[in-house]
Amino acid sequence: xxxxxxxxxxxxxxxxxxxxxxxxxxxAARIREDVxxxxxxxxxxxxxxxxxxxxxxxxxxxxxxxxxxxxGGPNGAWLQDAPMTQFDRVGPVKLGLxxxxxxARALVVGRDVTASSHRLGRNRLVGAPIVFVGYGVKAPxxxxxxxxxxxxxxxxxxxxxxxxxxxAAPGSPAFGRFGGKAMVYPGRxxxxxxxxxxxxAAAVLVIHEDAAARYPWLQVxxxxxxxxxxxxxxxxxxxxxxxxxxxxxxxxVRLLRSAGLDLDALKIAAxxxxxxxxxxxxxxxxxDFAVRAHPLxxxxxxxxLPGASRPDEVVVYGAxxxxxxRGAPDARGDDIRNGAVDNAVxxxxxxxxxxxFAAGPRPQRSLVFIAYTAEEKGLLGSDYxxxxxxxxxxKTAAVINLDPHVMLGRARNIETIGAGRTDxxxxxxxxxxxxxxRVEPEPHPEAGWSFRSDQFSFARRGVPxxxxxxxxxxxxxxxxxxxxxxEDYQVRRYPQPGAAFDPSWxxxxxAQEAAVAWRVGAAxxxxxxxxxxxxxxxxxxxxTPSAAERR
Numbered sequence: 001x002x003x004x005x006x007x008x009x010x011x012x013x014x015x016x017x018x019x020x021x022x023x024x025x026x027x028a029a030r031i032r033e034d035v036x037x038x039x040x041x042x043x044x045x046x047x048x049x050x051x052x053x054x055x056x057x058x059x060x061x062x063x064x065x066x067x068x069x070x071x072g073g074p075n076g077a078w079l080q081d082a083p084m085t086q087f088d089r090v091g092p093v094k095l096g097l098x099x100x101x102x103x104a105r106a107l108v109v110g111r112d113v114t115a116s117s118h119r120l121g122r123n124r125l126v127g128a129p130i131v132f133v134g135y136g137v138k139a140p141x142x143x144x145x146x147x148x149x150x151x152x153x154x155x156x157x158x159x160x161x162x163x164x165x166x167x168a169a170p171g172s173p174a175f176g177r178f179g180g181k182a183m184v185y186p187g188r189x190x191x192x193x194x195x196x197x198x199x200x201a202a203a204v205l206v207i208h209e210d211a212a213a214r215y216p217w218l219q220v221x222x223x224x225x226x227x228x229x230x231x232x233x234x235x236x237x238x239x240x241x242x243x244x245x246x247x248x249x250x251x252x253v254r255l256l257r258s259a260g261l262d263l264d265a266l267k268i269a270a271x272x273x274x275x276x277x278x279x280x281x282x283x284x285x286x287x288d289f290a291v292r293a294h295p296l297x298x299x300x301x302x303x304x305l306p307g308a309s310r311p312d313e314v315v316v317y318g319a320x321x322x323x324x325x326r327g328a329p330d331a332r333g334d335d336i337r338n339g340a341v342d343n344a345v346x347x348x349x350x351x352x353x354x355x356x357f358a359a360g361p362r363p364q365r366s367l368v369f370i371a372y373t374a375e376e377k378g379l380l381g382s383d384y385x386x387x388x389x390x391x392x393x394x395k396t397a398a399v400i401n402l403d404p405h406v407m408l409g410r411a412r413n414i415e416t417i418g419a420g421r422t423d424x425x426x427x428x429x430x431x432x433x434x435x436x437x438r439v440e441p442e443p444h445p446e447a448g449w450s451f452r453s454d455q456f457s458f459a460r461r462g463v464p465x466x467x468x469x470x471x472x473x474x475x476x477x478x479x480x481x482x483x484x485x486x487e488d489y490q491v492r493r494y495p496q497p498g499a500a501f502d503p504s505w506x507x508x509x510x511a512q513e514a515a516v517a518w519r520v521g522a523a524x525x526x527x528x529x530x531x532x533x534x535x536x537x538x539x540x541x542x543x544t545p546s547a548a549e550r551r
Contacts, residue, residue, distance in 0.1 A: 021434035024515035025356040028507040031514065034063070034348035038321075039340035039501040046339060047325015048229065048374045048381075049086060049296040056321050057299055060371050063351050064303040068358040072304030072368050074390055080300040082373055082384040083232035085293050087118050093289040097251070098127065099258035100282025112251045113205070114224035117291050118240030125243065127284040128202050130156045132256070133277040134270030135164050136206070138195035139186040142177055143273065147199035150277050156203040156285045157196040158247070158255075161212035163187030164271040166446055172271050182418075182445035188452075189213075189246075190378065197241035203285060207263070208246040214447035220246045225328040226337075229377040231384055232295065243287055259283055298322075298373040300381050302390060305357055307366040307525070314366045314391045315525045317353055317517065318382060318454050319346035319402040320375030323499075338500040341489065345507075346402040347371055349514040353402075356518050363525035365397060372454050375403070382454035386461050393463050394546035398424055398524045398531045400517050401455035401467035406486045410508035413471030414516060415442045418450030421537045424466040424520065431519035435512055440471060462542030464531040466520065470509040 037043075037059065044052030061078045071078045093115055095107040107113045117123045133146050136159030144164075163186065165178035178184045185191055189206055196204040210216050224245070233240075247255075253263050259280040269275055301321065307313065323339020338344075354369045368391060372381035386393065414432045416425060419441040432439045442449060450456060455465035472482030524531060530550050533540040 021519075024435070024518055025359060026352055026511050026515040026518060028511040030355070031345070031348045031352050031510045032505070032507040034351055035340060035344045035507070036501050038344040038347060039338045041336055041338070043338075045325040045336045046321060046323045046344075048084070048298040048322050048377065050325045052325060053298060053322075053373075057301060060301045060321060060347070060351070064301070064354060064369065067351070067355040069303040069305055069354055069369065071302070072390065073300070073302035078301060078303070080302055080385060080388075080390065082298050082300060082381055084229050084296055084298055084374065084377075084380060085232055086227050086229045086296055087116075087291055087293050088227045089115070089117075090290040090292050094287065096286040097255065098282070098284040098286070099255055100280075101258065104286070107251070110221045110224050112248050114220055114245035115243060115287070115289065116224075116228050116245055117243050117289075118228070118230060118293075119242045120240075120291055120293055122290050123242055123287060125156075125202060125285060125287040127286055128154060128156050130158050130255070130280045130283040130285055131277050132158045132261070132266065132280060133196070134266075134275050135160045135162070135187070136192040136196055136204075137163055137186045138198075139184065142184075144177070144186075146275075146277070147195060150199065152196065152202075153200035154202050155200075156205060157199070157201040158252070158280070159192050159196065159204065159206045160267060160270060161189070161206055161209055162446060166212055167267060168271050172268075175271075183448035183451075185448075185451050188448055193241065193244045197244075203243035203287065204241075205245055205247040205285075207249060207252040209249050212446075213246075214444060217248060226324050229374055229380060231380055255280065255283060298381065300373055300385055301371040303354060303369040305354075305362060305367040307364050308362040309364045311366045313395050313397055314368045315363075315397050315521050316368045316370060316391075316399045316458070317350055317402065317521060318370045318372055318399060319343055319350040320373070320381060320454055321347050321371040322373050322376055322381070324376055340499055340501045341407045342405050342499065343375065343403050344501075345404050345407065345510050349402045349404070349510055349517065352514050353518050353521070357521075363522060364527075365525040366391075367521065367525060375454055379454055379457050382457035386457040386463075392549070393458070393461055394549040396458070396463050398521075399455050399458040399463055399465040400521055401453055401465065402513070402517060403453040403467060404469040404510065404513055405449075406469065406489050407502070407505055408470050408472065408474060408482050408485055408509040409506055410475045411437070411471045411482065411512060412473045412475060413438050413440050414468050414512075415440055415471045417442050417453070417467045417469070418445070420534065421539070422464045422466060422531060422533050424464055424524070424531050427520045427523045427531075428466060428468060428516065431516045431523070434519055435515050437471075437512065437516065443472070459539050460542070462539055462544075462546070464533060464543070468513070468516070470513050
């Protein structure tokens, strides 16, 4: 194994590119074994702060040790503490919706609406007026503020999913301002909620449509029963916000119709930057439920291979180890959300890439392997590391993220998430070609995956970051088979107890992902130049202030 890995790195260092690339040292069998273990019931769904966390950490540390890596965390430890707060609903959740000309009706949590809050104690609303605020986007740099001149104090903000370009056609008032089909960050659910709460909203409801949200109602309904978390607040931080959630499209249609409005017509009107919020005549929301919180400390696992000549410069590989742990049982009584794909697969790929490097000669830059906690809670582990980096971000050459999210077989293509942003994509293209793969942009940029995985924690601080996954054009069955398999996973498995290890999986596609990641990292770690953002990309200006440290 050491001889093969060494030849692979040597070939990647060859300037001419004339020699054929050797086979990668990545094996599907080892990835399969790690996934089988991490996704087993013994790990209880790898929930941060739950019993499965300790077992997961022990397993990862043992694998890194066995591969020959050294502790890479603070003060020579394997683990980086990440202080958090967990929020749980306590007791019954009562929600009532009043529509014009009709008596108030109860909303059923998980069927009609989801409900979350980080406001401790009793969360109570009595007849709060509802205001439709269009797309709920606050993006001053794009000349857009859905909340300008609106007083939302004591009111409920009702918001459309995604951003104004999502369903817009060329020629509409703002088309192209938001990058076309690709979602911009202010179009994300969390960004809308934060903007509405900053504008004073007592509650925020986002209208759920499968296409605009890019995940089905069943997924958000299942997620409603999972406790939420956030990083521990700094002293003097703003108080946490109140009720937020998704509102089922059917309920929203009836609500708007009762106020004399039509959802489809409103979506068109809200694409105009001149659109102003509309109070819904006769509509009000009432709510009554309690929230309690408790502190916990979760952990990132950090391993390191020191560089041969520039050890203070690092390339980071990352994957989140967490899934959704134990929660409410399904119809069969299963309460473990095993997270076999999301993200035992990515974590197993992380381990396999680490083994491949450890078995060969040391690259020039150091390699750091981070298994992040609490990605499912909002990228908390990676955000904590990026805010408290063990290795300076200015000297972090690149971040390569492993979060494949779908389980597919051997493929002919690789999908780039957030394509067109960094010259790391040139390395990706060369690495993919070495594995007989072609590179394509992700098929659904409107899903906002570039903001929904751990590389974003680094990108928004200026570090060039890359994430990709195996494509849907499968060797066995082509694009139709790959698309069908990906859609089945989204609807039937994620993030449900059904997301368990399947003995029929070959992990050939996972091995392709890991091999490409290994090649990209080797290229970056062994050359003197620094990756960068492409000109005009929003993250470029965040990287510029630290340029002198890299010279």
